[in-house]
Amino acid sequence: MSEDIKNTSCRDVPDGELVRRSQGGELAAFEELAFRHEEKVYSLAMRMLRHEQDAEDVTQQSFLNAMENLQSFRGDSSFSTWICRIAIHGALKLIRKRKSRSMVSLDETAGEEGDHGTIPHPEYIADWRESPEELVHRNEIQRLLEEALSGLDEKHRMVFLLRDVEGFSVKETAESLGLTETNVKVRLLRARLQLREVLTRTLGDPDTRVVRHHEHAR
Amino acid sequence: MKCEELLAMLNEYVDGTVDPSVCMEYEKHMAGCDPCKVVVDNIRKTIILYKEGKPYELPLTFRNRLHETLRQKWPKSGPGS
Numbered sequence A: 001m002s003e004d005i006k007n008t009s010c011r012d013v014p015d016g017e018l019v020r021r022s023q024g025g026e027l028a029a030f031e032e033l034a035f036r037h038e039e040k041v042y043s044l045a046m047r048m049l050r051h052e053q054d055a056e057d058v059t060q061q062s063f064l065n066a067m068e069n070l071q072s073f074r075g076d077s078s079f080s081t082w083i084c085r086i087a088i089h090g091a092l093k094l095i096r097k098r099k100s101r102s103m104v105s106l107d108e109t110a111g112e113e114g115d116h117g118t119i120p121h122p123e124y125i126a127d128w129r130e131s132p133e134e135l136v137h138r139n140e141i142q143r144l145l146e147e148a149l150s151g152l153d154e155k156h157r158m159v160f161l162l163r164d165v166e167g168f169s170v171k172e173t174a175e176s177l178g179l180t181e182t183n184v185k186v187r188l189l190r191a192r193l194q195l196r197e198v199l200t201r202t203l204g205d206p207d208t209r210v211v212r213h214h215e216h217a218r
Numbered sequence B: 001m002k003c004e005e006l007l008a009m010l011n012e013y014v015d016g017t018v019d020p021s022v023c024m025e026y027e028k029h030m031a032g033c034d035p036c037k038v039v040v041d042n043i044r045k046t047i048i049l050y051k052e053g054k055p056y057e058l059p060l061t062f063r064n065r066l067h068e069t070l071r072q073k074w075p076k077s078g079p080g081s
């Protein structure tokens, strides 16, 4: 972060106070909010859109929207939650636009039959060698996570991101994506199982690998 | 409870929305079934990793451009007025 352009008087101020100062017209306070949350917003947009330019556009538009609607922000949620919701909304809008442009069916329920089939069984089952706290700061782990996420279909990825990463409820996830709650639950289960499978193949300790007995398998 | 039934209710268990009687059955099953126990633990850790991860750095040129834009668009008379 470029400390030189940061307003030092804002640095230890909590977000809520920065919002009030921004509402009062203090640009430096709003910029500090942007410094604090821009990376999170950009990451979220990248995870949803998989495209740098689009992620940048959504990030910028999100902060501009926040600026415009600052007076309506009452602090019922944190600024972080608020700006992330704006970004999710913007990213979803872009995804819908992309779809209509490429003439892909907008009907998300098309091909939904697959969602009601059998649940894929976990295959590689082993304890992880390290805790998430130890893993999370390492670059190669971040790469592994994003590769695994890219391996999911968009419909599974979106549900996982909204529900598990952004903490949307099942109902909110369903409303945001135009799905039924049942669809959300089925997709979420598939996403979780698939990510678990991929991550465990790398992070699992082969010595602790457990194999299901045959009668347990079905 | 069979492994299959446990798998079908995995979301509810991991999210803590399963009802207490089912929860007890779930835990009883896991106490005697290592694979299921490990799968649940793996999934919990998977979610934590994605939640806590900071996957992308903001490109510096974009950060500068973003702040430039914010300064330009900041209304002279205060935001939203």
Ligand SMILES: [Zn+2]
Pocket (backbone or CB within 6 Å): A216, B002, B003, B006, B029, B033, B035, B036, B037
């Ligand atoms: Zn089991």
